[in-house]
Every structure is written in C-alpha cells, then in structure tokens.
Amino acid sequence: MKRKKIVAGNWKMNGTYDDACKLTSEIVAMAKDELNGNTVVILAPPFPFIPTVNKLTEQTNIKISAQNCSSENSGAFTGEVSAAMIASCGAAYVIIGHSERRTIFKEQDDLLLKKVQMALANNLSVIFCIGETKEQREQAIHFKVAEEQLNNSIFKLSADEFSKCIIAYEPVWAIGTGLTATPAQAQEMHHYIRGCIAKSFTPQVAEQCSLLYGGSCNESNAAELFALEDIDGGLIGGASLKSRSFVNIIKSMKD
C-alpha cells in the first residue's frame, strides 16, 4: 500500500466566520474543477468554524481538522474543547504538538501524549508536530531533539495507535518566517524520522507513516519539497489562507 499524500491547511487564529466561509467556498469551487482527488486535503479552521466548514465541504473529499484538543474527557475545564466535541462536529483529524502550543502555551511531551490518546480514543487521526528551534539547529542537535520529542510522546503508543498518526516536521525557525528548510535539510530530517519510526516500531510501520513538511511552504517551493522521497505532503500555515495559493500547493503534489 502506498503512503497517503496529504496537504493540510492550518488556519491558526485568523479570520472571521465570513472569511472562513469565503475561503472554504473558493477552495471547494477550485477543488471540484482542478484536483484529481489522489491527495488527501485537510482544512484546519479555528474551533467555532468547524461545523460550517464541514458542511461547506460535505460534497468533496476534503477532511476537517481541529488545531488542538483538550487532554481531558469532559467536565469543569472552562475554555477547553474536548476530542469528543471536535469529532461530533465532523472533524476527522486534530493537530497536536504544534510549536506554537509547545512554546506559547508551554505544552510538554507528557501532556501532548495524553491529548493524542484522547484524540485516538475519539476516533480522530492525529497530525503530530515536531521540530527544532534555530538555536538547536545551530548547536547541531536537531536530530536528537526530534527523536526525543517522538520518544517522549507518540513512540509510547502501540503500533496500531501509531498508525493513526501523521507526523509533521516543522523546524521552528521556518514557521511563518519565510525561511524554508532547503530540500536537502528537509529530506535529511524526514529520512531520519522514518528511521526512528522503524527502530521504535517496524520498518513496515515506518514505510506506511505519512511525513509532512511545514514551515513557510508555499506555491513556489512545494513541488520541489513534495517530490522528495520521504516527504509525503505539507502542513501549510500562511499560504493556506489564500485559496489560489493553497490550491496551487495541492496541485504541486505528483502521484
């Protein structure tokens, strides 16, 4: 079985309800005419827009993701959103461990593992983000950092649970900065990550796991990145907020 090719748009905390409707409708219109359907397309809107974006995409193959979920089941956790709520609104995926969650909201590996387990228990697939900071790359410890992030979280899952996870490698220094990892840097890290999965699980599990690149991926660099052996797609931030750019990125994926 071939690995799934995936392009996911992470809208982060951008736009209003009307903006979300407009962006979704434009993507749906373009997707109908221009996309061949071999790539899994995922939209990750902010929580309040999930039901509407789900409704607007229901005649398409587009899947919906949340950008985060609670590590708790339900109860007195004001402001939190549970995995069950997300699933009941029509999302099939949730992004966990984004560097903005790790850095700004101080989310640590053990909490992230709890979130992943909660997501899987509610039948959500997980897009799990890892990646090193600029300082860590300068110190040449980026492989070690990525491996530790995995060892301390999703490598503790069973192989069956792990098979519902997609990994997004997002070097922190490339997120929202316009600085993209070079194709050589991205491929080298993705190859390393696949090796870590093979070591922790089996080579077959590693072979099946989709690895996405994220960090200033755009319509000018996507084709080159997606053509690399161990890159199975992208997690797109800024460029996913413009329908034309996002659809062009999806179109850069070759079978």
Ligand code: PGA
């Ligand atoms: P960016 O964000 O494409 O704007 O760099 C990627 C991400 O944070 O997922």
